[in-house]
Amino acid sequence: MDIIYILWLRQMKRYRRSGLRMVLSVVQPLVYFLTLGFGFNSLFQQAGRGSYIQFVVPGVVAQTILFTSIFWGVNIMWDKQFGFLKETLVAPVSRLKVMLGGSLGGATIAVLQGIVLFIIALLFGFHPYSWSMLLLTLAVMAILSMTMVSFSSGIGAVVNDMQGFMAITNFLVVPLFFLSSALFPLDNIPPVMKAIAYANPLTYAVDAMRGSLINQNHFSLPVDFAVMSGTLILLFYFSIHRFKRIQA
Amino acid sequence: MQPIISVNNVSKKFKEVEAVSNVSFDVKAGEIFAFLGPNGAGKSTTIKMLTTLLRPTEGALFLSGHDVIKEQDAARKVFGIVFQDPSLDDELTAYENLELHAVLYGVDKKIMRRRIEELMTLVELWDRRNSRVKTFSGGMKRRLEIARGLLHHPKILFLDEPTLGLDAQTRKLLWAYIQKLNANEGMTIFFTTHYLAEAEAIADRIAIIDNGKIVASGTTEELKQQTQTNNLEEAYLELTGKTVRDEIVDAADSRKDMIRRVIANRR
Ligand SMILES: Nc1ncnc2c1ncn2[C@@H]1O[C@H](COP(=O)(O)OP(=O)(O)O)[C@@H](O)[C@H]1O
Ligand SMILES: [Mg+2]
Numbered sequence: 001m002d003i004i005y006i007l008w009l010r011q012m013k014r015y016r017r018s019g020l021r022m023v024l025s026v027v028q029p030l031v032y033f034l035t036l037g038f039g040f041n042s043l044f045q046q047a048g049r050g051s052y053i054q055f056v057v058p059g060v061v062a063q064t065i066l067f068t069s070i071f072w073g074v075n076i077m078w079d080k081q082f083g084f085l086k087e088t089l090v091a092p093v094s095r096l097k098v099m100l101g102g103s104l105g106g107a108t109i110a111v112l113q114g115i116v117l118f119i120i121a122l123l124f125g126f127h128p129y130s131w132s133m134l135l136l137t138l139a140v141m142a143i144l145s146m147t148m149v150s151f152s153s154g155i156g157a158v159v160n161d162m163q164g165f166m167a168i169t170n171f172l173v174v175p176l177f178f179l180s181s182a183l184f185p186l187d188n189i190p191p192v193m194k195a196i197a198y199a200n201p202l203t204y205a206v207d208a209m210r211g212s213l214i215n216q217n218h219f220s221l222p223v224d225f226a227v228m229s230g231t232l233i234l235l236f237y238f239s240i241h242r243f244k245r246i247q248a
Numbered sequence: 249m250q251p252i253i254s255v256n257n258v259s260k261k262f263k264e265v266e267a268v269s270n271v272s273f274d275v276k277a278g279e280i281f282a283f284l285g286p287n288g289a290g291k292s293t294t295i296k297m298l299t300t301l302l303r304p305t306e307g308a309l310f311l312s313g314h315d316v317i318k319e320q321d322a323a324r325k326v327f328g329i330v331f332q333d334p335s336l337d338d339e340l341t342a343y344e345n346l347e348l349h350a351v352l353y354g355v356d357k358k359i360m361r362r363r364i365e366e367l368m369t370l371v372e373l374w375d376r377r378n379s380r381v382k383t384f385s386g387g388m389k390r391r392l393e394i395a396r397g398l399l400h401h402p403k404i405l406f407l408d409e410p411t412l413g414l415d416a417q418t419r420k421l422l423w424a425y426i427q428k429l430n431a432n433e434g435m436t437i438f439f440t441t442h443y444l445a446e447a448e449a450i451a452d453r454i455a456i457i458d459n460g461k462i463v464a465s466g467t468t469e470e471l472k473q474q475t476q477t478n479n480l481e482e483a484y485l486e487l488t489g490k491t492v493r494d495e496i497v498d499a500a501d502s503r504k505d506m507i508r509r510v511i512a513n514r515r
């Protein structure tokens with residue numbers, strides 16, 4: 001417990017001390033929210049689908065979390081480069097705890113950013129349909145961020161150069177995001193896209209986010225949570241396995 | 249008695265380079281053991297294999313009876329290490345780096361505070377304990393790494409060129425402290441250095457590695473006798489110099505060649 005806590009705390013301190021990076025991490029999703037929310041709002045309304053802001057906020061919250069989490073492995077790359085990774089690798093503690101500590105740190109930061117964006121959305125007129133359901137939203141945020149943070153750490157463990165890491169994560173994050181239901185509803189889209197969206201685990205996180213925030217579900221919350229938990233377990237397993245094999 | 253460190257026919261290949269080839273040696277519990285050799289000889293690679301960071305291509309290594317490859321967790325409980333390359337978190341303060349280490353190694357909270365102060369005072373960094381490591385000079389970082397390595401008291405302590413770049417006063421202080429740990433707690437010390445006088449003064453036994461192979465081992469006395477020389481430095485140059493001539497023809501690594509030529513010229 002001490003070990004997970006101190007490694008989590010390390011990430012919190014690093015984040016708090018990162019200055020500009022911390023500010024930018026909040027500003028960037030805000031820009032997405034403003035352009036998407038207001039840019040597409042009139043289009044969406046003309047199509048008779050109600051407020052796009054209501055529709056897109058869950059998607060943008062998911063996006064914020066996704067983007068922060070999937071690049072988390074950069075921290076592993078830095079730890080490799082600056083040598084700190086060796087310190088944790090030779091320590092007599094289980095790799096599971098080392099992974100958990102760091103990943104929980106990353107997940108906390110991602111969830112915090114999701115919450116900040118949610119609050120900003122509230123200020124711009126977003127209204128959740130039920131305040132008590134927000135607890136579920138929080139659970140979605142936690143599972144999504146933990147999944148992506150550990151997956152990214154796994155990639156960071158395998159790849160040895162920063163360019164390679166950025167190439168892989170960029171390659172993953174763009175289709176993952178745009179081929180989910182984050183920006184558009186799943187009904188009335190071409191079957192091919194629909195099939196891809198159904199196979200995309202992020203779709204279920206966005207769906208759960210939407211279900212808990214605005215009570216619109218394409219699937220159902222139990223289905224969403226089942227797929228999300230399955231993905232988390234699978235990707236965490238992949239990462240811990242990769243992590244155990246790092247050589248320095 | 250069973251040796252506390254045992255390396256049996258270990259080789260490590262990186263793509264083309266064979267960094268360590270068929271190396272075997274033992275270290276007895278409580279010994280101070282110096283592992284010497286020119287740059288690129290394979291010292292750090294051997295230490296990394298002993299400390300679970302690298303898997304050997306062939307052979308087996310044991311720490312306190314635990315197979316380093318098969319029982320990594322058990323092996324990690326017996327040693328501490330000061331790496332040759334930096335391994336601090338630059339964004340954390342000096343104190344936070346040591347605290348993190350103490351928690352990772354399960355050092356009791358009360359002992360931790362006392363020991364951190366004692367060690368940071370020893371390396372003259374106590375006044376700077378709340379500064380972030382990224383504001384430190386190279387020498388300060390090096391001192392902090394050593395302080396961190398001495399924080400928990402393992403059965404075996406690996407030190408990979410710990411004193412490189414430090415001034416003579418600090419080196420003397422640190423070695424005195426390490427010798428005290430060795431005497432009081434029976435801590436086995438395994439170190440590398442390029443300061444041969446350090447090795448001569450401190451080590452109970454020495455092994456010399458060159459081009460991935462052990463070329464000699466024994467006490468300073470034995471090495472001097474074997475090479476008919478008067479001190480360790482001469483013995484060392486005699487031993488590592490000889491292999492230069494043997495291998496210069498088929499040496500693949502030109503960088504290594506260059507380094508050897510420099511050493512050979514110094515003779
Ligand atoms: N990760 C690596 N990849 C490829 N070659 C390596 C790697 N690490 C070390 N080497 C090579 O192995 C040899 C031994 O290196 P090292 O063990 O660091 O020597 P020493 O510590 O004795 O100076 C050198 O030729 C070095 O270039
Ligand atoms: Mg070395």
